[in-house]
Amino acid sequence: MGCSACLWLLLSLGCVWGMGRRARETVLGTLGKATMLRIPPELQNLTLHCGEAMWKRDTEDPQRKLVLLKYSGGNYTNFMQGRNRFHKLDFSLEILNTSRQDRQLYEYVVSKASEEEVWQIQLEVYEPVSHPSIQILSRVLANGSCAVTLNCTTERGDNVSYNWASQDLSTSGLCSHNGSLLHLSYSLQDASIACACTASNPISSRVVTFNSSECNYEHGGGAGLRTEQLVLLVVVPIVTVVVIIGVFVVARLAMPRASPEQEHSSLAEDGTLHTIYSQVQRVESPKKDPTTVYAKVMMPMV
Structure with a gap:
């Protein structure tokens, strides 16, 4: 018996006797980036010779699992096209855009007759640390x-x-x-x-x-704290003074200017002596012409 035949026999026996074992590993995924789920070489060889396998994962319901992909005889069906990519060379599953919802327990199951071997992967998803x-x-x-x-x-x-x-x-x-x-x-x-x-x-x-x-x-x-203190202690008072001066200047410019007649009237009202021209009739000489009398009277200030 040749070496190739011996190897095939050992793998065939592994498909029958090696089933039922479960192994688990943890994979760390980065939020928003692709994550690769791989299986060990032993399972890759078993898949080639036993012929049937599938990728599935847990759901929120403990009694239900979601089938992601089925492989059989060299062909496969991807039930999550656009979200997952299957690599036929090593039977790995790539999650294209890892989200927090992808944080689940994944299983790769190789089937032969009535038995199966399971490889479990717990995917943990983290957001990267920003600059501190x-x-x-x-x-x-x-x-x-x-x-x-x-x-x-x-x-x-x-x-x-x-x-x-x-x-x-x-x-x-x-x-x-x-x-x-x-x-x-x-x-x-x-x-x-x-x-x-x-x-x-x-x-x-x-x-x-x-x-x-x-x-x-x-x-x-x-x-940043020092800058805020500088704004409060220096900039705010300066801005306040500028605003007050601006309001005062605008108010002065908006006041109406007095006309020359109003200025003359104001000066007349401020004086203490006012000349009154009046015409009076002399009682003693009713036949004579009216006489103009100039009188200076004191006018009270308003």
């Missing part, structure tokens, strides 16, 4: 030393963990901490201290560094 930032929550300067509380955060990412470490071996213990908050205390006479925060999850990691040679140095989110 550092905020200075508190800062105290006393006795030639500086004490700051730093907070490392990231806007996006699933199951994010934070770890602080020093980029300089001489200050390794100063920056070592697990968690987003770091309480850092150092002498102002020390050289610049560099503490790196690593934000990570099972599929990605990002690093941001805090460098400080002075107690009032700000980095990342702290710089």
Whole structure:
């Protein structure tokens, strides 16, 4: 019997005697990217010689499974065309655009007669970590030393963990901490201290560094706080003064200007002496012409 015949016999026996075994692995998928589900070489060989297999996955209903693909005698049917891609060379299944709903238990089943061998894959889906930032929550300067509380955060990412470490071996213990908050205390006479925060999850990691040679140095989110304080303390008062001056100038320009007659009338009303021209009849000489009398009277001011 040749080697090829022996190999075929062993694989055939494996189709009968090796069935019923279950093995499981975990695959990490990235949200929005393609994820490949592979089977081991042993199952690939069994599929070639036993002839029938299928991909399926769990659903929200524990009593129901969703069949994704069927393979038989070199041909296959993809029931999720456009969402999954089958690779006939190694019988792997590719999820084209991984979503959170794809986080399920997948099974690759090889069938022969009344028995089957199952390979299980638990798919976990994660959103990658975005670039982290550092905020200075508190800062105290006393006795030639500086004490700051730093907070490392990231806007996006699933199951994010934070770890602080020093980029300089001489200050390794100063920056070592697990968690987003770091309480850092150092002498102002020390050289610049560099503490790196690593934000990570099972599929990605990002690093941001805090460098400080002075107690009032700000980095990342702290710089944003200083800018807001500058706006409140400097820009807002300046804008308020400019607005008040503008309103005053506009009000002055909008006032109507007085005509020369009105100005003359105003001057006359402000004076204390007013000349009155009147004509009176002399009682003693009724036959004489009327005499014009000029009289100056004091007019009260209005």
